[in-house]
Amino acid sequence: MTVNIALLRGINVGGKNKIKMADLREALTAIGLQDVQTYIQSGNILFKSDEGEAALRSRIEEQIETVFGLSIKVIIRTAEEMRVIAASCPFTEEQLAAAAVTAQGEYLYVSMMLEAPTAEQLETLRSFETDKELFDCKGRDLYLLFYETVRNSKLAVKAEKLGVHSTVRNWNTINKLVSLADGMESSTSPS
Template structure:
């Protein structure tokens, strides 16, 4: 069985799309996934699956959530290798090491075909930096993500659905996946 990381978008935000992590773990276990773990309330899951297609896994989980909880979140499922590659390609490693909450990764299911880089450049502040690398968009926002116009508009300007995680969460998912890979199944 292969280890996967699923990132659920838009759950437990502002009182909408409530999905307790214990319920999510039960749902995933009931679907036949093994060694299910969650990390924080924003929908980060790790599990093992006999299914080897991340897109099929995402669709199956989204459908099960819709049937059980009445809403269908966007889900992106990654392999451990893809997560490791995203971390290795981080152009803001020093900033992330110094203050992980200043760096965010937008994970996308497909590389943007026509991203509006000019618009992204126009709306960023003088301190913000970004880089698009395949299916990952890296944002360095030293003044915080909450007030960043670039953070708020990045997905629309990229032109593909994305789900963002701060770098502290990205590193924790890596650590959890490494621990899970080392433990016997």
Template sequence: MKRYIVILRGVNVSGKNKLSMAELRDVLNKLGFQNVQTYIQSGNIILDSKETKEVVCQKIKEAIAYKFGHEIAVLARTPQEWQKTLENYPFSQENEKIVAFVFLDKITKETVIEVKGVKEDKYKIVDDVVYLYCPSSFANTKLTNNTIEKKLNVIATTRNLKTTKKLLELACLNLSKER
């Protein structure tokens, strides 16, 4: 069995793509995933599977479309990949309210994107993650998920530092209990 942190794009945002996490857990359990756990209402899942990340994502995407009628992008990482993402954050993490991670569906060769009006906000693109540091606040930044998707031609979903850390903690906590 492999442990995965699975993140969904655009779930329960501004009343769109509503998904009950309890119903989603039921669907995932029926698909044969084990130790299914969700965190908050924005599409964060921890689960175990014998399948590859790609198969896990495809099964979840198809199940959500069938059960809930939503076309949702699904991305997955192992706890080790998640940990590496956190460790590689290149900016200060002192103020967690301005730190975020944009997870991409594929590795990009781009390292620079043209975005006007960024001000003091910073980003760094590394493989399949865009690291964000937004002192202007996420409400005001020009480095939005949609902008990053368009500029890099990827599917992306963003998580703040608090959520990113909590998902790793939950994934590793469950792993240590099983050993």
């Protein structure tokens, strides 16, 4: 079975779209997902399934709407896709080190999108890039680097408005999800 990671957009943020993780795990187990676990309250769900991405996304979105009455967009990546995201940071060690010194809080994020943005969408986004706010796109994943803060960032706002369903996670969360997925895969006994 494949380890998948479902990333929910906009839950438990500012008191809106509240879902308890224990209830979410129970709801997703009820539709046949196996070994369901969650990480923090922002809608990171790891599970095992052999279904394809589109079918899983549809079933999870429907179950969340049925059980919780919320219309939430779900982005799915396999454990392998998440490992590739973590291994493919496009920014140099020098850029990351400089951002780590100057940023107020987290400085590296990945916006995971349902589909890859068009060249035109990326060109529009490029017009909001500055020497303090950088991005690079690899397929369906948009890497964002902030030398100051993501708060009040024009680039971050425009990235959210690309016209592609997406959800953003910080670099620490990306790496933790990889670690949890690795643990799930290593705990699988051979058939």
